[in-house]
């Protein structure tokens with residue numbers, strides 16, 4: 001679920017990108033959950049036309065998804081009405097477009113970057129639209145085949161995907177558990193979606209067979225899935241090839257980008273905690289199992305045998321010189337100890353690495369905001385997650401006994417600690433209680449995440465404010481700004497301000513992903 | 519042995535002296551002594567006897583002068599001095615334990631000890647608790663005239679781990695660990711990023727560590743557009 005400030009920040013982004021009307025519709029979807037067109041008109045007090053157009057914009061930019069609730073068996077709901085749902089994650093992803101482009105620039109080439117840039121700007125495009133876009137401002141139109149080839153590259157890397165079904169039918173009753181027929185191996189990894197949002201997204205996504213394939217549906221449902229959209233696709237099966245290709249809409253596959261970023265964070269954290277060799281091993285394992293991963297938030301890496309891991313590590317530039325013993329030692333550092341290994345297959349606890357990184361982030365806030373004594377006490381509580389009483393905390397962390405309760409209360413007051421008073425009934429001590437403290441991580445992380453959205457919103461607002469303040473500068477001819485003088489000074493300051501605010505926001509966004517997407 | 523001998527001597531002294539005490543003095547002394555290492559607050563003595571206030575104060579003064587009792591600072595309440603028979607050492611509850619001197623946390627001692635531990639670990643790369651303790655006992659007598667207990671070293675190491683300055687690891691027996699048998703607990707300096715302790719994303723700009731963030735709203739009294747923290751931060 002999106003937090004309070006998460007929603008505020010999302011609305012701020014939508015307002016900036018698409019204006020107030022769209023933002024109003026989006027806000028209602030975020031606050032109320034899925035709504036029908038009529039309900040939206042009622043809540044927003046906008047005209048039908050305005051709401052419809054806003055929805056179109058949101059869907060075009062993958063910030064909303066329509067779906068049809070499955071009629072219930074008793075026949076009580078005969079009228080099928082489409083509902084709309086805001087896709088919070090996709091809205092926040094808009095902040096990360098530069099990072100997505102950077103990944104493609106590193107992994108593929110500039111042509112791919114350009115095509116992806118078009119997709120990010122316009123949300124969804126057909127091949128023809130891509131060709132038109134590429135041809136803009138050029139003397140001769142770009143050949144369709146050339147664009148198709150670039151698209152192929154992006155599809156092969158899974159950076160681009162087919163758009164989801166426009167209106168999948170989704171069961172809104174949560175009783176049944178989703179089971180999909182797949183290989184026994186993936187069944188183990190796969191977990192049933194939990195929230196309605198996940199359910200809708202899940203139902204709308206085409207099966208892997210066609211999701212990343214350029215050619216129109218071959219009709220052979222590759223893995224025998226019965227996704228709602230497959231029916232719709234097969235109706236079009238007989239249509240002529242060219243005409244069909246025309247209709248297919250493409251978009252950036254955010255999931256793959258987030259997976260990429262998560263992998264990078266995992267590897268870099270391991271590098272900081274251990275060493276380059278261990279980072280190389282983890283990277284090789286993740287790289288080898290890339291396409292088998294079924295979701296972004298994998299708790300453990302897909303199990304691999306030592307032989308496979310060694311082969312994969314040797315394939316990489318940095319791993320070529322590593323011996324088997326060295327690789328095994330690295331796996332040990334990653335928590336794969338000999339006795340935990342079943343059937344000689346190694347699986348790395350990725351969740352633990354993410355948790356460590358989250359702890360570090362929170363601890364660094366505590367250190368800066370509350371000082372060293374509080375930092376020690378917080379770390380003591382955060383490490384074992386158990387209850388400790390005030391005196392015990394003061395004694396173990398060597399904090400002055402009088403100071404400890406004050407600091408603990410401060411942390412508690414700001415939601416960083418959880419407190420409970422336990423009444424003590426003894427002969428001599430009547431009506432007294434012992435105060436017990438602990439760190440409740442799930443609660444704390446949600447709270448910190450909300451603070452991060454708040455901070456991100458503030459950074460954005462400050463950026464807008466700084467720009468407004470020095471608006472005249474933007475109208476001054478460039479040459480004038482090059483001459484020394486007050487104008488140049490002001491301009492230089494603005495550039496510095498932008499740089500600092502911008503880089504802070506990007507760094508903060510990494511932390512947002514760490515707490516929300518990873 | 520010497521402690522015991524001293525105790526006996528003092529006891530003899532007390533019994534011989536008690537003959538010279540006045541009645542009130544003896545009553546007060548017995549109450550205080552009965553509380554052993556916990557001691558007692560003056561106000562509580564009053565509740566246990568019916569000696570008039572002035573007479574009791576005088577008795578206490580006399581007992582102090584004869585060094586039969588002593589005043590001890592109470593960590594729980596520094597203004598409430600505790601009286602204790604001279605032969606007892608104040609309990610942990612009263613002194614706050616070995617890190618407290620005169621009822622105050624001895625930060626100087628803590629710092630000095632942390633410093634010595636860090637320096638040794640830096641030099642040895644990997645150290646064990648016993649190794650550190652031995653070294654301090656050998657070279658540290660000047661810095662720590664009162665001596666250092668094994669428990670104290672252990673706790674300092676725990677605190678250094680909590681401060682993220684030192685890591686507790688199990689020896690692998692190889693490389694830096696060669697001097698320590700494999701599997702044994704040892705300590706090494708924590709890995710740092712180039713600029714010291716890793717500064718998180720939030721800790722790098724004002725809002726992330728702002729004490730007023732809960733009161734700050736886009737168009738409130740405190741807002742990102744009028745905020746002083748931002749002014750200072752963006753002042754190039």
Ligand code: SF4
Nearest residue numbers: 724725728734742745
């Ligand atoms: S804008 Fe200023 S007052 Fe508001 S949270 Fe940020 S630093 Fe604090």
